[in-house]
Amino acid sequence: MVPESYYTALSAILFTIGVVGVLVRRNPLVIFMSIELMLNAANLALVAFGHRFGAADAQVLAFFVMTVAAAEVAVGLAIIVTIFRLRRRLSVDELSIMRW
């Protein structure tokens, strides 16, 4: 039996990786994948805690998060496609016509 703290530690590590990924990558698709990683870290934590309390609500919440993540994917990809059509290149560093 793997102790619960292992799961929560893993979730914290995943979350950190996700955050760092958002900060260092330039491709919006990869940034986006990093954000997904953050959401999944949260899911993992939820399921682990749910197991501790022996309740199903956290697991249900994890499903909600997945659904929302799917919706985010749809919207995010649509926006990325729009940008790609206008620019033909994909790097968030070029998205800085508005600043200061």
Next chain:
Amino acid sequence: MSNTVWLIPLFPLLGTLLNALFGRWIGRHAHWIAVPALACSFLLSGAVFLRVWNGETFRGDLFPWIEAGTFRTAVTAQVDPLAAVMLLVVTGVGFLIHLYSAGYMHGDPGYARYFTYLNLFVFSMVMLVLAGNFLVLYVFWEAVGLCSYLLIGFWYTRKSAADAGKKAFIVNRVGDFGFGLGVMALWVALGTLDYGTVFDEVETLSPETATVIALLLFMGACGKSAQLPLHTWLPDAMEGPTPVSALIHAATMVTAGVYMVARTHALFERSGVALDVVAWVGGLTALFAATIGLAQTDIKRVLAYSTISQLGYMFAGVGVGAYAAGIFHLVTHAFFKALLFLGAGSVIHAQGGEQDLRKMGGLAPRMVLTTITFLVGAAGLAGLPPFAGFFSKDEILASTYHRGRLWLWALLLLGAFLTAVYIFRVVLLAFFGGPRMSKEVAHHLHESPPVMTLPLGALALLTAVAGVAVGMPSTQGTAFARFLSPVFPLSEEVGHGGLSAYALLVLSVIVAVVGLLFAWLLYGSRPIKVEAIGRPRNRLHALLLNKYYVDELYGFLFVRPLLRVAGFCARVFDLGFIDGIVNGLGQLVVGWARSMRRLQTGYVMNYALMTLLGAVVIVGFLLSR
């Protein structure tokens, strides 16, 4: 009754909003909104009046208004006989003048704007009359002042009009400064601004406190009602359109001071001294303004000084404690002075804007209706029986006499004589004798359209019958005073019948008739030379022509020194000192702004990094505590 009461100000307010928002599209049809709005208000006022007649009164909050700490006040309305009478006058005369305006202002490019302001004025004035506490009174006191300013400067492209508007505003500020202080002092002294509570608790004030508060309030009344020494703005206010002069600067707004003193008479009576001040300021103003009226050559300016003088009578009336008499004169004055102004407007309209008496004359055969109604108004003003002014003025004179204020009485009696002289001077110069206008003007002379003569007729009728109907003196006081008795209890000496009363009546008539004859002797008995009018004949005449040099005196005492001090401040203090500090600080902030905006790089990375840093700081802070 509550719903009816709130509807009275609602209609003019709706009219204002409609004309303000859609004025551009409504344009020359603006009167189709403004005039019916007033008609509705007037009918409702009539309904309210009837219910008050049957002994009902009303008092209610529309909504809570300001809450700051312990200071809570609501928009309160109160209707008692006094308010009911005022409502009828404001909406009734207001309606007639709105109707007249539709003809007078016809074709003016600012037609919709004019009716917007005029409706806004009636709304504010109605609220002023309905006010149930001092704060509401103060707010609408200022609001009517604002409307007055807007309407005096209505033809703002004319420099004289814009200047007159400013002058009215500034002079009124002086008075309103005192008024505001008075309201605050009242709050400090009693902790409430509600009429009922204030008048109930007035006995707890020391007479000295009451004097201070009452005199501060009276300062506001002096400004608004153009009494000495704050009277100078009213003659200049004649730059506004004539119906405005009739409504605001004769019939309603300028009488707000009298209304306020009568409304708060408990406060003035507690003081005693303040009441004497009111009486004497009124008496002196009555005579002072009447003498100036003798010499003026502009038809509207004569009427303006006449208004100041008549307001003096009202203050003298309330100042001696004859509140009902003062208010009665307020009502009749609203009729005959509005009538005179509208008649003057009709004359000015017919002559294409000419206001100079020297260029009039012989109008009677060409403008029969205007002449007849103007004569009725003049008779009312001069106090010839049986017109309304006779009864109301006589009430004031009789009250001062019976209360032993013989000097005041003499002052007012002399004023009454001068009143008859100056108004018949106007009548004779304008309507009789040979025409003195240019041929072209004479050619275009015409009677005004029915929409203008109709209000003239209505007001003439009111002037003719109002006195006989409700102003007959009797041992129980006039019918008017009996109606107001819930507000102003009938005092025992008011029921003055007997011989002395009749002697006084006869004396009043004699004075008025002698004045009339005197005017005829000077201006009607023989052809007059134009050059002789308006040219100083001797020192006294020059003094009158120049209005006792009050404007020049104020210019010397206040305006020029102020301008000099202001100029000095602007040059030395403001530019050197204040601007130095402000600009220094400003540059500091602007420099800061320039560097801080660089943080906003436009890169998503950096934004995300800031978010992360924020998260780390927040979480770190929460954990560290």
Next chain:
Amino acid sequence: MDAALIPLLPLLVVGGTALLVIVLDLLPPRDRKGHLGVVALAGVVMALLVSLGLWGREGRAFRGMVVLDNFALFLDVVICYAAALVLLLSTDYLRRNDGERGEYYILVLLSTLGMVLMAAAADLIVIFLALELMSLSLYVLAGFFRGRLAAAEASMKYFLLGAFATGFFIYGIALIYGATGSTALDRIAAATRAGTRDPLLLVGLGLLLVGFGFKISSVPFHMWVPDVYEGAPTSVTAFIATGSKAAGFAALLRVLLSTFKVSQPDWTVLLWVVAVLTMTVGNVVAIAQSNLKRMLAYSSVAHVGYMLIGVVAGGALGAGSVLFYLLVYTFTTAGAFGVILLLERGRREAVDLDDYAGLAGRHPVLALTLALFLLSLIGMPPTAGFAGKFYLFGAAVRSGYIWLAVIAVLNSAVAAYYYLRVVVYMYMRDTEGLPTGPAPSFAGRLALAIALWGIFQLGLLPAPVLDLAQAAVAPLLR
């Protein structure tokens, strides 16, 4: 109607209208979608009336996950006003920009649904779902003009940073669940009442604050605001500035005041600092802006700082002032953005300060209207901005946060500079041959008239609405 559905009534009206518009969008006519705007507006107005009609009722639905109380209803009113003003401003604007598609109205309604749900949410799951419903719709709306790079960039930035913040938010929920074993607000409150300082709970609260901070755009989570406000269609900018902010404050107030009452000393100090930073950064950077939309964006950041003062002050007075200010802010900001939107000429938006030179000569009414909104943003009496700031700062003084009030007043003075600069441009610069634009549509004029009415109604007679606002926060403080 089933009594169990009554707490859901505002939600049902908005959601039902959204479904109706989806269906209507499929029907002809294909080329004109103006009627969808009318239907959407009718739905929002209906929701507004329903909310007003339900005032004073209390109820719960979905096992207590959604509540109906005066707090939710007051915010429903704010949100519905915002949505209605935005819809009124949109129809003509979309047509002029060739962006008239049915999806616009659907998305506005769906994000409104998310906002209304957020105001009524009593469970972190529901808050999360509502937040996402609102945000996802707004991401798309921000990039609604597909052919414009600025809009696409705004959409992208908003989306990436929003999703990033959501990651923090959901992780915070997970940690709070780990600490208390529940996501229901009242059960979390019960679990924390013991007062033990569970690190898990505190980290969770911190991460929640990150998510809320992003939605209400407080410093340092405000970085997206200027770029998104500038790039998004102006009508959408107005909606993000008013509706989503109101919803964010709704959830923030509910969570902080009713659930984390125990940790009040902690978050009060935190929010004190955030409030000062937010208003100062917003006001100072706004000075350096020459683009009006960007300037208003920074100004909106500053106003969030003012509102946080009310949260710090706490109590019925402080929290009530926040609700009052939200309403004031909605009218004023929607009005200001509305004028910018109506001034647009051709396909070029009038966003540069120079576009406003001599505006008083070309568009006297619009110039005056904009000047009034700016005066309200400054906080001049007798506009609503004055009353709103008066109550907020007054609440701070009453609770003993004198310095906070002093800093806020200084900030207001700085802010006057950049607002008045626009007024000076409009009234004291000559028109340099700029053409006058088309006359604003009736709907646009109506929107401005409503907003003007709002700022004067609330400015001249603040007491009745303030009473309602204080009654609205009462359920949270019990």
